[in-house]
Amino acid sequence: MPTILIRNLLVFVLAVVMTLGAVTPVAISQSTTPIDGFSASRVAAERRWEEQFRSVPNPKSAREHLRRLTLEPHIAGTKEDYDTAVYVRDQLRSYGLQAELKEYEVWLNYPNTPTVLELITTRRLKLNTREAVVPGDPTSSNPKITPLFNGYSANGDVTAPVVYANYGLPGDYEELKKAGVDVKGKIVIVRYGNSFRGVKAKVAEDNGAIGCIIYSDPEDDGYMQGDVFPKGPWRPVASGQRGSVQYLFDYPGDPLTPGRPSIPGEPRLKPEEATDLTRIPVQPIAYDVARTILDKLKGPVRPRGFQGGLPFAYHVGGTDDVKLHLKTDMDYKIRKIWDVVARIDGSEEKDRWVILGNHRDAWVFGAVDPNSGSSVMLEVGRGFGELLKQGWKPRRTIILCSWDAEEYGLIGSTEWAEEQAAELKDKAVAYLNLDAAVSGAHFGASSVPSLWKLMRGATRDVKDPKTGKSVYQQWQDRARENRPETEQNPGEVRITALGSGSDYTPFLQHLGVASTDMGFNGDYGVYHSAYDSFYWMDHFGDPGFQYHVAASQLWGTMAMRLADADGLTFDYTDYATQIREYFTEAFRLARIRNLAGGLDEKAVNSAVDDLAKEAERVEKNRLEAIRNSDRAKLAKINDALIQAERQFIDQRGLRGRAWYKHQIYAPGFYTGYAAQPLTDFRQALDDRNSTNARESLERIIEAIKRVTRTLRESA
Ligand SMILES: [Zn+2]
Numbered sequence: 001m002p003t004i005l006i007r008n009l010l011v012f013v014l015a016v017v018m019t020l021g022a023v024t025p026v027a028i029s030q031s032t033t034p035i036d037g038f039s040a041s042r043v044a045a046e047r048r049w050e051e052q053f054r055s056v057p058n059p060k061s062a063r064e065h066l067r068r069l070t071l072e073p074h075i076a077g078t079k080e081d082y083d084t085a086v087y088v089r090d091q092l093r094s095y096g097l098q099a100e101l102k103e104y105e106v107w108l109n110y111p112n113t114p115t116v117l118e119l120i121t122t123r124r125l126k127l128n129t130r131e132a133v134v135p136g137d138p139t140s141s142n143p144k145i146t147p148l149f150n151g152y153s154a155n156g157d158v159t160a161p162v163v164y165a166n167y168g169l170p171g172d173y174e175e176l177k178k179a180g181v182d183v184k185g186k187i188v189i190v191r192y193g194n195s196f197r198g199v200k201a202k203v204a205e206d207n208g209a210i211g212c213i214i215y216s217d218p219e220d221d222g223y224m225q226g227d228v229f230p231k232g233p234w235r236p237v238a239s240g241q242r243g244s245v246q247y248l249f250d251y252p253g254d255p256l257t258p259g260r261p262s263i264p265g266e267p268r269l270k271p272e273e274a275t276d277l278t279r280i281p282v283q284p285i286a287y288d289v290a291r292t293i294l295d296k297l298k299g300p301v302r303p304r305g306f307q308g309g310l311p312f313a314y315h316v317g318g319t320d321d322v323k324l325h326l327k328t329d330m331d332y333k334i335r336k337i338w339d340v341v342a343r344i345d346g347s348e349e350k351d352r353w354v355i356l357g358n359h360r361d362a363w364v365f366g367a368v369d370p371n372s373g374s375s376v377m378l379e380v381g382r383g384f385g386e387l388l389k390q391g392w393k394p395r396r397t398i399i400l401c402s403w404d405a406e407e408y409g410l411i412g413s414t415e416w417a418e419e420q421a422a423e424l425k426d427k428a429v430a431y432l433n434l435d436a437a438v439s440g441a442h443f444g445a446s447s448v449p450s451l452w453k454l455m456r457g458a459t460r461d462v463k464d465p466k467t468g469k470s471v472y473q474q475w476q477d478r479a480r481e482n483r484p485e486t487e488q489n490p491g492e493v494r495i496t497a498l499g500s501g502s503d504y505t506p507f508l509q510h511l512g513v514a515s516t517d518m519g520f521n522g523d524y525g526v527y528h529s530a531y532d533s534f535y536w537m538d539h540f541g542d543p544g545f546q547y548h549v550a551a552s553q554l555w556g557t558m559a560m561r562l563a564d565a566d567g568l569t570f571d572y573t574d575y576a577t578q579i580r581e582y583f584t585e586a587f588r589l590a591r592i593r594n595l596a597g598g599l600d601e602k603a604v605n606s607a608v609d610d611l612a613k614e615a616e617r618v619e620k621n622r623l624e625a626i627r628n629s630d631r632a633k634l635a636k637i638n639d640a641l642i643q644a645e646r647q648f649i650d651q652r653g654l655r656g657r658a659w660y661k662h663q664i665y666a667p668g669f670y671t672g673y674a675a676q677p678l679t680d681f682r683q684a685l686d687d688r689n690s691t692n693a694r695e696s697l698e699r700i701i702e703a704i705k706r707v708t709r710t711l712r713e714s715a
Contacts (some may be wrong), residue, residue, distance in 0.1 A: 438520010
């Protein structure tokens with residue numbers, strides 16, 4: 001899964017048009033230009049190593065990795081998936097890195113037979129659940145392409161009237177109720193967008209629907225956006241979006257082993273005991289098929305906001321004379337999956353781990369999602385291999401992870417993180433994620449606030465291939481054009497919050513490991529379809545593969561700085577500022593909803609003030625210790641900076657979902673992918689529950705105080 005950047009695509013399109021003209025020379029960093037975290041005596045050497053590293057990744061090699069990884073569909077647990085694991089392992093070994101496969105046994109479904117979908121009106125019409133062959137794209141005729149299906153759809157055989165429920169969010173069902181339409185016992189058809197698809201399945205089930213069809217409306221990523229594939233990058237009519245409907249917001253990973261690794265000897269739930277699985281059949285379809293269904297619907301004309309891009313007035317349906325027959329036939333089994341884990345041992349701090357991760361499994365070929373990231377990982381591995389040959393000795397350990405079964409629910413990363421939980425809590429410095437690394441030329445990033453400085457710093461030292469400016473400059477120029485100045489570090493480009501939908505989730509939200517995610521994004525209209533192919537990438541996403549190179553340079557540079565720094569670039573002043581901003585917004589909401597009365601805003605402000613003060617003091621000490629090369633002091637400060645993020649973890653977990661333990665960041669219940677900062681507090685405000693609001697606020701304040709205490713202990 002990628003992040004939810006698709007919504008911003010229109011903005012991106014505009015920005016491309018506006019910025020293509022302006023080419024200004026990039027200010028190349030001098031070999032002595034300071035790097036945050038490095039003493040003056042070590043900067044020159046670090047810059048030399050980094051420049052050598054950045055000279056290694058090249059377009060030809062990145063292109064070849066991507067071609068090789070996307071030859072066959074490689075859905076998690078298949079032989080073709082295993083082959084990609086072996087390829088990645090062997091490539092990394094050939095660069096001189098130690099690399100091993102790590103196997104887990106997890107609960108996965110494949111369609112036994114393509115789903116049966118029939119429209120029943122005065123006659124019975126069989127509808128298609130396969131994607132079409134696209135002339136021109138050679139892999140689109142591959143017989144191994146899986147038919148359209150949803151990961152973790154239930155098995156079912158249902159026939160019922162159809163109701164169109166827009167995006168399938170709670171508010172949409174409210175609208176239906178107002179229009180006098182009840183979905184109980186019916187099959188709903190909903191469109192993709194505005195929430196994670198698992199949320200659509202859950203809300204449909206909660207409202208009594210017995211089946212759920214999800215389609216890609218042309219308004220979201222089809223012809224309303226631009227030319228469709230193969231003429232352009234957008235979704236063609238006979239294309240649908242596969243994807244998991246696991247309740248990721250409850251817990252990710254193997255549904256049968258929440259909180260524990262899926263290895264022999266560990267207890268497993270029975271499938272019917274898993275709380276993160278839907279009980280109704282869920283099926284994705286293409287928009288030509290959706291058109292056939294929606295065109296027939298009667299009942300009230302659509303409420304406000306329900307109309308999509310098909311050329312007729314949408315009706316909500318619900319009448320007895322338009323029914324669907326939906327029969328899913330899933331082969332559920334415990335199946336083997338394979339992570340690849342490669343490591344470069346640190347020369348001085350072997351027990352401090354800088355972890356880079358990207359998933360490798362794909363719904364079909366996955367050229368963007370995720371193998372642009374896998375190609376980048378291999379180029380980074382090749383770069384590190386070259387440096388090692390030339391005598392580079394990273395101070396801390398670097399671990400490269402190629403995850404499996406991310407698409408089903410972050411499984412490979414979650415199982416590994418659960419298995420290594422104790423060690424990770426002790427040793428992990430940070431986790432740097434890449435998923436769909438390249439689908440265009442527009443940089444975007446998400447991260448915990450403490451790592452904003454690291455991300456911005458690295459983007460200043462990598463060149464944007466199209467404009468020749470630094471990635472940072474290009475990123476900032478576009479942000480300025482598209483958005484008014486924000487309150488977050490005025491003048492600095494905004495880095496968004498981590499929600500869920502990719503492999504940083506177990507690290508950040510279960511264990512409290514500071515995490516980042518990033519990518520170069522563009523007009524990506526073929527998400528989770530058979531056309532997310534090598535051909536698409538070669539023609540639309542990154543012809544020339546220069547952005548694969550830039551992503552490699554950036555990711556590797558960030559890792560090198562974390563692995564080699566004297567004093568780690570973790571800035572808790574930024575964290576305090578961000579938390580203050582979240583609280584300002586939350587209390588504004590609380591006042592609007594008349595819930596602020598019993599809430600101790602003063603206690604919040606004083607906790608955040610203390611954190612800000614302590615953060616400032618640590619930063620001063622860090623800079624001073626770097627200047628004085630005070631190794632003993634730096635060791636203490638670094639440990640505190642690493643452990644501070646861990647203190648946001650509350651072992652009791654979030655309300656009703658104990659797997660999620662981070663008190664600031666988690667996906668929202670009804671957003672699924674998008675972050676809902678101060679999660680439980682915000683949820684309580686949404687639920688208008690003042691008792692929960694008070695209790696969650698107390699827990700957040702406790703967590704902030706723990707962070708402050710940990711930072712203080714470094715003194
Ligand atoms: Zn992905």
